[in-house]
Amino acid sequence: MEKRPILSVPKTLLERLHDSISVVVLVYSVVYLILRWTDLPETIPIHFDGHGNADGWGSRAFLLFMPLLTIVLFIGLSLLSKIPHKFNYLRPITAQNAAHQYRTAKSLLSWIKVELVILFGYLQWSTIQNAAGHSSGLGIWLLPVTLIVIFGTVIIHIVRMRK
Template sequence: MYKENKRPKLNLKTTPLEFILNAISLCLIILSVVYLIVEWPSLPNQVPMHFNGVGEADGWGSKWTVWVLIFIGSLLWVGMLILSRFPHVFNYLTEITDENAEFQYKNAKLMMTLVNTIIIVNFTYLSYQIVQVAKGLSNGLGTWNMLIFILVLLGTIFTFMFRSLRVK
């Protein structure tokens, strides 16, 4: 048995799936930046910065605030990427032992990478939609955006939690 600070520290390699998911996330961040640079001259001075429960814009701000979303998304991505390299410090639903450490760490690391990608996909969509609404090309985010995001995110987390509990 290990206490949190006595858990085995394993040198886990990045799996091909984790590499692909991280590459997708990075490409989406870059795509968001390029898209915003291209659309910048045609953006009005006021852009939507808040949307109500049905996806309609109900708060507006300076067009410069669009960069905040990309900055926060990038910061989150980097932070979660770094954190995923230290799975021995995560909280687990089961006790970490020599026998289950490798599986539990790999499971948690993949979950973090997938959650990171889901968040970046959503941030990319939000950045795109903010520009579309600001330019009058869209009415809002749509009714289902936030619900789908939350369900996919929670579904992913619960799936990995279930996997973690299955293996003792």
């Protein structure tokens, strides 16, 4: 295995903003769930098809899983961003390109982290809205927009890494 430089790459202002947004969404998700818990029926929609229509039902306890999963993802991606020298890269890492590659990789993780937290926050909010009878489904645009945003983020960062 190649010996890569281990650099301290501080968080950028944008990465700190992403973390702040993520924490606000996480806190809102937990508080909203607590406030709405007693109003929810025992059986809620827990799965939606590609068009955003509910097609699976289960216990409202499933809603406890969503913020927990989001917190695990947030913490995991935060910890992972501290070791960019361990990532796989498109090019060999040298002393000359290490800082750029590490910053770009950390930026990618930061963007993916905030996008996933917002996605899971929206899914939880929407599931609660569906369970309460305030809306029907997730909407047909959720899946394509999510795929475009996440793959777009990855592609943009791959292009930056190749420079």
